[in-house]
Amino acid sequence: MVYRRYGGPEVLEPAELPEPKTHVDTVLVRVKAAALNPADLALQAGALDDALETYFPVIPGWDIAGVVERPGPATPEFSAGSEVIGYVRGDVQRTHGGLAECVAADVRTLVRKPGTMSFTQASGLPLAGLTAYQAVVHALNVQQGETLLVHGAAGGVGSLAVQIALSRGARVIGTASERDHEYLRALGAEPVTYGCGVGDHVRELVPHGADAVLDTYGHGVLTAAARAAAHDARVASIADAGLTDVLRVFSRMDNADLGALVELAEADRLHVRIGATYPLERAADAQRALAAGDVAGKIVITIG
Incomplete structure (x- = not known):
């Protein structure tokens, strides 16, 4: 799902884009679930246009859970088949967000998925x-x-x-x-x-x-x-x-902090409350539900 101009849920549309390219320290992740956050709505509305470079079309979404499909040559942390979660926020808005079948992610934005959590639950953990x-x-x-x-x-x-x-x-x-x-x-x-x-x-x-x-x-x-x-x-x-x-407090990606959250989850001391799930093609409806604020728990897009 992409947006080609700023706006609300109505600007989201499906698109067929080439598979993301990966570099030496990035991996290709097949996304299983992507959680929504209020920041997604703000960015899509253009709230940070004066702070972030934006190149349309943009794939939104920072929180992902998925499986490594193709590791890079300098990514010994992961191999094909590794289950991961990530906070894939970038300094530039473009086609690198989580509302997609695949995303190319810097290994510094990823950690292993908690074995005790489903992909849906785990996607709500990063941000x-x-x-x-x-x-x-x-x-x-x-x-x-x-x-x-x-x-x-x-x-x-x-x-x-x-x-x-x-x-x-x-x-x-x-x-x-x-x-x-x-x-x-x-x-x-x-x-x-x-x-x-x-x-x-x-x-x-x-x-x-x-x-x-x-x-x-x-x-x-x-x-x-x-x-x-x-x-x-x-x-x-x-x-x-x-x-x-x-x-x-502003969140930032920190591998050790995200790893500590994984350890708490695997120790059964941390749970993510899921309020609703939507398929990728209904991402606009999911954004409307997030904006309405009536859902108790994370709203997650399931993919694949």
Whole structure:
């Protein structure tokens, strides 16, 4: 699926393109599943036209899971048949995205697929997982015995952040709508409902306030729930820019971080919540579902 101009889901169209070429340190991956992310919609709409070179047609999609079909001569990490996941974001937008039968991927963007996950589940791990891991581990440095408050805890990034923090021995409180409270309890978090008085509700659970706060929701929640944090709390956000004393988290591909996520998954300590799957030819419908925000869990395109 490609787009030949900026726009919404309506600009996506099927296309027959040549098989991607590979170089010495790239491999050809036959894609089995590709997860959607809000960034896909933003880029397709032209939101970063002033920051990224774009050459139409563009194949969108950064998160993939698939099988190596042809390794490069300088890629000893993988062989034909290796099952991999990848965060294939490029510095240029062109025909290298994941909504395709095959993608040529730099080996630095790939790691082995968790053996405990299906291709569908594994495709939802790279971007959301890296964002959550880098927020919890690097930005906030959440430690055993601390309390982490996650705003938007049932979302794609939030739910993974909950699990990563729990794996580090932290206590986790998560804000979410009522419909997701049982899901958060199943993960091991303590749910609190969004809305008026959320800071007081958190203080009822943690009188001294949360040691660390991760905002994956935005919409001014950090200001509205400021009372929930301890006076010296470490605060990070992936959704709200411009606040003082708040660490802004942007994900980046890091082989070691993505490998750590694979190890957590294989230890049964990290699961990806899948909300809906669509075949490749219905990618536009999948984007509409993502934009509507009504699906609880990752939206994945299945291919082949």
